[in-house]
Amino acid sequence: MLHPADILHSRCPWRFLVLTLAVLCWPLMGVAEPGAMLSDGLMGGALTRLAQAQPTATRPAESGTTAPAQPSLRILPIHQAKFLAGARFDFRIEADHLAVKPTVWEVTVAGQPLTAFFGTQGQITHTTGTSQEQTLRDVTLTEPGTYTVSAKVVAGETTLTKTVTYEVVAAKPTARQARNVILFIGDGMSLPIRTAARIVSHGLTEGKYNAMLEMDEMDAYAAVTTSGMESIATDSANSASAYATGHKSVVNAMGVYPDNTKNPNDAPRVETIVELVKRTRHMAVGLVTTAEIQDATPAAMFAHTRRRAEYLAIMDQYLHPPQMADVIMGGGSASLLPQSTPGSRRKDNRDLFKEFEAKGYTTVTTRTELAAAGAPDKLLGLFQLGTMNVYLDKAVFKKGAVLKQFTDQPMLWEMTEKALGVLEKNPNGFFLMAEGGLIDKQAHPLDWRRTVWDTIEMDKAVGVAKKWATAHGNNTLIIVVADHAHSMSITGTYWEGDGKKGREAVRVYGEAQFPDYRDADGDGFPDQVDVSRPLAIHWANHPDYYENYTVFDEPIAPTVKEGERWVANAQRAGADVLQPGNLPASESNAVHTVEDVPLTASGPGAEQFHRTIDNTEVFFAMANALGLDARQGKSPFVAER
Amino acid sequence: MSRRLGISLACCVVALTALGISLHWLPVGARQVWRQSENTLQFSELYAGGGARGLVLSAKLTSLHSKRVVMAGYMAPPLKPALDFFVLTRVPLALCPFCASDAQWPEDIVFVRMPPGQTVKPTAAPVQVVGRLDIGTKTDAATGFVSLIRIEAEQVAVVR
Numbered sequence: 001m002l003h004p005a006d007i008l009h010s011r012c013p014w015r016f017l018v019l020t021l022a023v024l025c026w027p028l029m030g031v032a033e034p035g036a037m038l039s040d041g042l043m044g045g046a047l048t049r050l051a052q053a054q055p056t057a058t059r060p061a062e063s064g065t066t067a068p069a070q071p072s073l074r075i076l077p078i079h080q081a082k083f084l085a086g087a088r089f090d091f092r093i094e095a096d097h098l099a100v101k102p103t104v105w106e107v108t109v110a111g112q113p114l115t116a117f118f119g120t121q122g123q124i125t126h127t128t129g130t131s132q133e134q135t136l137r138d139v140t141l142t143e144p145g146t147y148t149v150s151a152k153v154v155a156g157e158t159t160l161t162k163t164v165t166y167e168v169v170a171a172k173p174t175a176r177q178a179r180n181v182i183l184f185i186g187d188g189m190s191l192p193i194r195t196a197a198r199i200v201s202h203g204l205t206e207g208k209y210n211a212m213l214e215m216d217e218m219d220a221y222a223a224v225t226t227s228g229m230e231s232i233a234t235d236s237a238n239s240a241s242a243y244a245t246g247h248k249s250v251v252n253a254m255g256v257y258p259d260n261t262k263n264p265n266d267a268p269r270v271e272t273i274v275e276l277v278k279r280t281r282h283m284a285v286g287l288v289t290t291a292e293i294q295d296a297t298p299a300a301m302f303a304h305t306r307r308r309a310e311y312l313a314i315m316d317q318y319l320h321p322p323q324m325a326d327v328i329m330g331g332g333s334a335s336l337l338p339q340s341t342p343g344s345r346r347k348d349n350r351d352l353f354k355e356f357e358a359k360g361y362t363t364v365t366t367r368t369e370l371a372a373a374g375a376p377d378k379l380l381g382l383f384q385l386g387t388m389n390v391y392l393d394k395a396v397f398k399k400g401a402v403l404k405q406f407t408d409q410p411m412l413w414e415m416t417e418k419a420l421g422v423l424e425k426n427p428n429g430f431f432l433m434a435e436g437g438l439i440d441k442q443a444h445p446l447d448w449r450r451t452v453w454d455t456i457e458m459d460k461a462v463g464v465a466k467k468w469a470t471a472h473g474n475n476t477l478i479i480v481v482a483d484h485a486h487s488m489s490i491t492g493t494y495w496e497g498d499g500k501k502g503r504e505a506v507r508v509y510g511e512a513q514f515p516d517y518r519d520a521d522g523d524g525f526p527d528q529v530d531v532s533r534p535l536a537i538h539w540a541n542h543p544d545y546y547e548n549y550t551v552f553d554e555p556i557a558p559t560v561k562e563g564e565r566w567v568a569n570a571q572r573a574g575a576d577v578l579q580p581g582n583l584p585a586s587e588s589n590a591v592h593t594v595e596d597v598p599l600t601a602s603g604p605g606a607e608q609f610h611r612t613i614d615n616t617e618v619f620f621a622m623a624n625a626l627g628l629d630a631r632q633g634k635s636p637f638v639a640e641r
Numbered sequence: 642m643s644r645r646l647g648i649s650l651a652c653c654v655v656a657l658t659a660l661g662i663s664l665h666w667l668p669v670g671a672r673q674v675w676r677q678s679e680n681t682l683q684f685s686e687l688y689a690g691g692g693a694r695g696l697v698l699s700a701k702l703t704s705l706h707s708k709r710v711v712m713a714g715y716m717a718p719p720l721k722p723a724l725d726f727f728v729l730t731r732v733p734l735a736l737c738p739f740c741a742s743d744a745q746w747p748e749d750i751v752f753v754r755m756p757p758g759q760t761v762k763p764t765a766a767p768v769q770v771v772g773r774l775d776i777g778t779k780t781d782a783a784t785g786f787v788s789l790i791r792i793e794a795e796q797v798a799v800v801r
Contacts, residue, residue: 292745311745333693334748339778341695342688342789343748347780353694365693382693385748401685401731404749405692445735557735560765561718567765569733588718588735 071097071158075149076257076268078229079164082246082616084171084623085144086631087276090268091118091136094260095153095160098130104154107134110147127261135268138637140630141168171623171630176604178477178625179429182465183243183618184215185297186458187236188440188451190485191598196448196535197455199490200517201524214463215480218600222609224618225596226484230258232594236440237308239483239615240300245270246619252308254300264307269637271630273622274302275322277431279633281626284426285325286419290388290412290454291437292332293318297483301325301433311335311345315352319359322636326377326426327419330437331384333365343385356380367410375421383409390438390450390555391457396529397553412436413461420468429626434461443486444589445558446545448537449529451488460524469603477605477625481618482597487540487590494536494549502577505549506536542590544568544581559588680705682712682774684731684749687790696748702790703776710774712751712792713800716763723760726784729753729770729792752781752788756795764799771796 076092083089091114093107107114114136115121122136132153141147147166152159186193194215202211228238229248241247241254247270250258256267277283287298294311302323303314315335317323336352337344346352353363362376370381384406388394393402394409403409410418416434423430436458442450462480469476492512496505507513516533517526530551538547545558545568552573559566565585568578583591599618601609605625613621623630682705689699717728718737729751736744753770755761772794780787 334745337695339787342698343691343696344778344789345745345787347787385693385696386745405688405690405696557733559735560715560733561737561763562765563722563763566735569735569765571733588737 069097071095071099071155071160073151073153073160073162074260075151075162075164076259077164077166077247077270078257080167081164081248082167082169082620083141084246084276084620084628084630085168086140086142086629087246088138088140088269088271088630088635088637090270090637091122091139092133092257092259092268093151094127094131094133095155096128096131096260098132098153098155098158100156101126102132102153102155104152104159105132105134106152108148108150131260133260138635140635141166142631144168144170169620171620171626171628173627174605174608174625176475177627178475178604179473180423180469180476181431181622181626182469182476182478183431183433183622184436184458184462184465184478184480185240185243185433186215186436186439186455186480186482187291187297188443188484188486188592189436189455189458189482189597190488190593190595192489193439193443193451193455193482193486194598196452196488196490196537197459199515199535200452200526201456201459201519203517203519204514213459214466215459215600217466218478218480218602218606220599220601220606220609222599222601223596223612224481224599224615225612226615227594233592234484234594235296235308235592236483237296237300240297242615243481243483243618244272244274244301246616246623248616253306254296254308255302255304256306258306264305264310265313267304267306269304271636272300272302272304272323273431273619274325275636276623276628276630277626278322278324279636280628280630281428281632282426283428284327284423284430286327286423286430286432286434287325287329288327288412288415288419288432289330289435289437290390290457291330291435291441292335292384292387293328293330293382294332294335295330295387295437297435297437298328298330298433312347319352319355322638324359326430327379327381327422327432328361329370329379329381329383329415329419330435331382331386331388333382334385336382337385353380353382366408367414368408370410370414370418373418375425377422377425379418379422381410381415381418387438387441390442391453391525392450392529393554395525396453399554402554411460412457413464416461417464417468420465424468424472431622432465434458434465436461440484440486442555443488444591445555446539446542446547446590447552447555448488448535449551450555451486453525453529456524466602475604477601477603477622479599479601479606479609479618479622481599483615485593485595485597487542487593489538489540491536491538493533495533497532502549507533508536512536539590541583541593542579542581543583543585543587545579546570546572547577547579548572548574549577550574557588558590561588680708680710682710684712684714687749687751698776702774705774706776708774709771709795710792711769711771713767713769714751715765716768717746717750719763722763724755724763725760726752726754726781726786727761727763728786729768733765750788750790752786752791753794753797754781754791755797756793761797767800769798769800770794 074094109117118139125133150163228234230250235251237254259267289298294314296308299314303317334345338349338351339346361378361380364381438454492508516531560569566588608621688696691697714729715733738744772792775791
């Protein structure tokens with residue numbers, strides 16, 4: 001190809017014309033090359049070249065646990081761990097970053113050598129090449145009391161010592177024993193979210209609520225702490241695991257303590273409430289959620305993994321008899337379909353629907369099928385490939401682009417009612433966890449309406465459970481609790497009636513008056529979502545986003561990614577009130593907050609909840625109410641993975 | 642001097658006229674492809690039904706297998722400043738399923754692989770992809786990403 005300089009220096013009389021053409025056409029010469037197209041197209045705008053020649057890089061691997069570089073010694077379970085006498089667990093001691101192999105490895109429990117105390121020496125490993133571990137699978141502490149575990153490791157010049165203490169308790173039977181436990185978890189449902197649901201659902205007259213929520217009208221009230229073993233801020237895996245096991249862990253972990261291996265599914269386990277009630281009492285178990293059944297909260301009730309995203313491993317555990325629930329409902333069917341089926345997320349051709357059916361489960365996939373299912377012995381209801389849709393989308397807006405094929409999804413209260421009808425058949429009682437899983441999933445993108453309407457949906461499920469308990473002997477402990485907080489807060493109301501807009505239309509103190517939601521049909525939800533004086537909601541932590549105080553008839557992400565930064569998404573309609581972010585620009589959504597969360601409870605054992613308690617105590621309160629004796633029954637850990 | 646200037650101006654007029662033609666010609670070539678409606682594919686056209694036990698691929702989707710298609714959407718949040726592949730979504734995602742432990746992919750996504758040796762800059766703007774459609778479950782050798790619907794891209798452009 002001729003260069004413009006060659007043309008200029010030629011003797012051709014048309015060189016200026018040729019040069020002009022050449023220069024003006026120069027940028028177009030590469031257009032025909034693949035990946036370098038510049039043109040307008042179907043979407044009507046101008047197109048800009050994106051493709052460019054750069055070296056191909058591989059996707060970085062997920063980062064693992066960051067270990068300190070100094071020699072260190074870790075004992076798992078951790079210091080101050082509390083056990084129900086007889087509960088099963090894996091014991092592990094890790095010495096990391098050693099210059100040489102240890103020559104002294106002394107571990108004692110209650111003054112006895114470790115091997116003698118537990119009757120096994122377990123397995124010695126060297127995971128990293130500079131580490132040594134000893135793992136004793138499936139052990140237990142059967143006698144109540146305080147246990148001291150001491151370790152001494154000598155490796156070359158390095159001497160490491162560590163001492164931890166454990167508390168082992170037997171269940172303290174409450175004045176009246178519970179036959180059943182229903183644990184409602186409003187994911188991220190902090191106190192202001194409950195208040196907003198009450199205002200929107202019932203309204204006030206001259207300052208007094210016209211009615212309280214079902215979750216308000218309970219016998220006991222407590223505040224619950226939420227922090228994990230490594231951080232004040234937690235996630236739904238770690239926090240639900242505290243309720244399910246009585247043990248603290250770390251973000252992304254459930255039913256395990258974090259170890260130094262890369263395999264997320266070999267971490268040392270602690271027994272879960274599902275495993276306990278099944279092996280010691282042969283109780284029925286139900287797990288119901290509006291999220292995916294593999295999501296953190298339902299999975300933490302029975303599963304053991306360091307990494308909550310291990311959906312396929314979690315599905316394997318769903319099918320492991322000691323962990324198997326009798327009723328499983330929610331979204332997430334994509335992890336059950338063979339990979340050859342469109343919509344599957346599996347990496348093999350197993351059909352888990354068929355595997356559940358072979359184990360006696362009745363399977364349903366729509367609200368209509370659920371209603372027609374009667375009361376089978378075992379029920380698997382999966383109503384979405386992924387997360388189920390929120391109340392506002394499945395029951396109010398019903399947009400085809402949002403619901404797609406999933407136009408017939410049940411409400412949480414319908415799933416709860418059906419679950420109770422199945423579980424009540426077991427003469428040994430049941431444990432049911434029902435989760436309003438999308439309260440959190442809508443709080444993250446700062447969509448307060450979807451958050452609050454889903455809280456009302458869960459409140460109706462609480463009402464169903466209370467009514468059922470009253471009709472069935474008042475021997476069911478019902479707990480309603482969040483797993484962590486979000487920073488949503490109610491400032492007052494928002495009103496444009498005098499022509500003000502944006503922040504100037506936020507009404508505070510006396511000017512806030514009362515929102516004008518009305519529930520003429522008495523279904524618990526306002527008849528109109530878009531009222532003239534809605535709540536004015538603000539968030540304490542957020543990325544850059546637009547707060548326009550309007551209703552979106554489909555979910556809209558608050559941010560989009562530009563380079564390494566998440567910036568406000570202009571698609572939030574009427575996007576004119578930018579809220580400058582106060583989180584690092586690497587955060588795309590609001591994040592969990594650290595405040596205590598409210599818990600309300602009714603039924604036998606509810607009296608245990610009356611002050612500020614650690615989140616692990618919710619587990620022991622359930623064990624006390626049921627009078628669980630964890631020394632009974634065979635270990636659920638016998639089938640090693 | 643004035644004659645030379647006049648000639649130059651005339652040359653410029655001729656050049657710009659010719660350029661106008663050339664600017665028109667090149668995009669027209671592209672438009673001719675993109676205007677063939679059977680070769681444009683919308684996210685709403687991927688599936689013809691189904692439900693929690695699996696989706697049903699639409700007749701339009703399957704009829705375009707191995708053919709050149711045009712599809713518009715958004716790039717899923719990437720991990721890197723330059724990508725040799727990306728995931729095309731119907732709406733922008735504010736979670737990164739590649740990197741977040743609590744985010745999963747929606748079912749209506751298309752895996753887009755760039756031509757060998759080429760990468761693409763991530764963008765939050767809508768993008769348009771032109772390339773060969775490939776249907777059927779496949780695991781990408783380089784990334785391990787399992788996909789059902791893919792486009793081997795010839796061109797990727799952002800819509801401003």
